[in-house]
Amino acid sequence: MTDTLRNAKPHSSPAPGRREHWSGRLAFILAATGSAVGLGNIWKFPYITGVNGGGWFVLIYLVCVVAVALPIMVAEILIGRSAQRSPVMALRKLDGPRSPWQGVGWLGVAAAFVILSYYSVVAGWTLHYSWLALSQGFAGMQPAEVEALFGQVYQDPGINLFWHGLFMLLTVAIVAAGVHGGVERWSRILMPLLFLMILALVLRAAGTDGFGPALDFVFGAHGDRLTPAGVLEALGHSFFTLSLGMGAMLTYGSYLRTRDDAVATSLAVGGLDTLISLMACMMIFPIIFVAGLAPGAGPGLVFVSLPIAFGQLPGGALWAAVFFVLLAVAALTSAISLLEVAVSHFIDWRAWSRRRAAVGIGAVIFLLGIPSALSGGTRLFGGDFAAATAVLFGEGQGKNWFDLADYLASNWMLPLGGLGIAVFVAWRMGAHAREQAFKAGSRFARLYWGWVWLLRYVVPVGVLAVFLHALGVF
Numbered sequence: 001m002t003d004t005l006r007n008a009k010p011h012s013s014p015a016p017g018r019r020e021h022w023s024g025r026l027a028f029i030l031a032a033t034g035s036a037v038g039l040g041n042i043w044k045f046p047y048i049t050g051v052n053g054g055g056w057f058v059l060i061y062l063v064c065v066v067a068v069a070l071p072i073m074v075a076e077i078l079i080g081r082s083a084q085r086s087p088v089m090a091l092r093k094l095d096g097p098r099s100p101w102q103g104v105g106w107l108g109v110a111a112a113f114v115i116l117s118y119y120s121v122v123a124g125w126t127l128h129y130s131w132l133a134l135s136q137g138f139a140g141m142q143p144a145e146v147e148a149l150f151g152q153v154y155q156d157p158g159i160n161l162f163w164h165g166l167f168m169l170l171t172v173a174i175v176a177a178g179v180h181g182g183v184e185r186w187s188r189i190l191m192p193l194l195f196l197m198i199l200a201l202v203l204r205a206a207g208t209d210g211f212g213p214a215l216d217f218v219f220g221a222h223g224d225r226l227t228p229a230g231v232l233e234a235l236g237h238s239f240f241t242l243s244l245g246m247g248a249m250l251t252y253g254s255y256l257r258t259r260d261d262a263v264a265t266s267l268a269v270g271g272l273d274t275l276i277s278l279m280a281c282m283m284i285f286p287i288i289f290v291a292g293l294a295p296g297a298g299p300g301l302v303f304v305s306l307p308i309a310f311g312q313l314p315g316g317a318l319w320a321a322v323f324f325v326l327l328a329v330a331a332l333t334s335a336i337s338l339l340e341v342a343v344s345h346f347i348d349w350r351a352w353s354r355r356r357a358a359v360g361i362g363a364v365i366f367l368l369g370i371p372s373a374l375s376g377g378t379r380l381f382g383g384d385f386a387a388a389t390a391v392l393f394g395e396g397q398g399k400n401w402f403d404l405a406d407y408l409a410s411n412w413m414l415p416l417g418g419l420g421i422a423v424f425v426a427w428r429m430g431a432h433a434r435e436q437a438f439k440a441g442s443r444f445a446r447l448y449w450g451w452v453w454l455l456r457y458v459v460p461v462g463v464l465a466v467f468l469h470a471l472g473v474f
């Protein structure tokens with residue numbers, strides 16, 4: 001396979017028959033769920049739920065997933081499966097070599113570079129925390145020490161670069177091994193492991209007195225903290241958490257065979273991703289509540305509050321280690337899909353060998369991530385955690401590199417890409433081809449008109465609202 005690609009002329013895509021494929025539907029579900037489940041579920045969802053007061057925020061998030069995100073996921077997977085190409089070449093194939101819609105694919109490839117460059121830095125922190133938890137544990141540390149520790153990790157260029165580099169190496173090694181021998185193989189190992197770790201942590205949390213209050217916080221009717229900005233945050237997050245708007249699902253869909261049911265698999269992936277986000281809340285909040293900490297701590301919930309809370313729990317050192325390894329594994333299976341978008345693009349577009357694409361692009365992304373890895377050292381205000389995170393996560397006025405990359409990708413590139421896919425499929429693609437693609441091999445053919453309607457009207461209105469909000473219109 002690799003040799004065929006290496007010898008192929010530039011610009012010629014490998015024949016569709018030569019394309020690697022998942023060994024079956026389960027392999028696709030595991031890999032796509034691996035892409036979807038990441039830092040977004042276990043780090044970000046619990047903290048934005050905390051900040052927005054739980055309850056109603058969670059309900060609104062669920063509505064966004066069903067009404068906006070899932071229709072886009074189906075559209076992306078269908079385009080990939082029909083065209084058997086990565087995003088740019090898929091849109092060229094479906095809409096002609098000069099189609100302006102290929103711009104949506106290019107945006108996705110650019111987003112892969114941008115997102116992975118900073119995602120890998122945060123993933124590096126999870127590796128560092130796993131190492132700390134396994135080697136010395138957080139037990140016995142005073143809250144102030146844990147806070148100082150995060151400030152120190154964030155600030156230390158050596159730590160950041162080392163773990164960012166190691167994380168990129170792991171990602172490159174898996175992607176270079178191929179769709180079948182790398183992505184699928186590791187998804188089959190890592191995803192069950194991830195699920196077991198989450199289950200163990202939820203069961204541990206269920207044994208504490210904080211479980212009842214946590215259930216009430218997440219599922220009870222609390223709406224007092226919810227703002228319009230929170231509603232839009234829920235919508236924006238539904239894109240990020242399901243890896244939408246940048247061609248990751250499209251690329252994974254391109255390794256499906258036409259007989260594989262794209263609609264059923266989308267529902268499975270969306271359902272599993274949501275389940276894991278809710279489980280993440282149910283493993284974090286009980287422990288936070290038992291320790292008497294606040295749920296609305298923001299980005300530091302997982303890196304500061306949680307280690308403090310684990311420190312007070314019997315056997316907490318072990319559980320903290322399980323938690324951070326879990327976070328690292330979740331980040332790894334997502335990073336694989338980010339790299340795969342770019343790698344698959346250069347294989348299809350330039351006929352690069354997979355190994356060359358993975359190593360070359362991985363190196364470029366490592367370099368692009370350096371400014372993010374050094375952001376803390378250059379912009380940290382004397383180790384003050386609150387100021388550091390305010391700058392880092394865009395709550396303050398200052399934007400450093402890391403900030404900017406996250407802001408650009410999450411608020412602009414992903415929603416724009418998602419909108420592009422939705423409008424292409426709902427308004428531009430031939431009605432016959434669209435209907436055939438949806439119904440081929442699907443047990444859910446009867447959902448066709450509902451899906452088209454959501455893509456035509458609900459998705460554009462939702463995404464426009466996100467943009468207007470980002471522009472400060474409301």
Ligand code: PFF
Nearest residue numbers: 036038039040240241243248
């Ligand atoms: N879905 C991942 C998460 O929730 O952490 C992040 C992500 C992965 C976004 C892959 C986009 C993507 F293409």
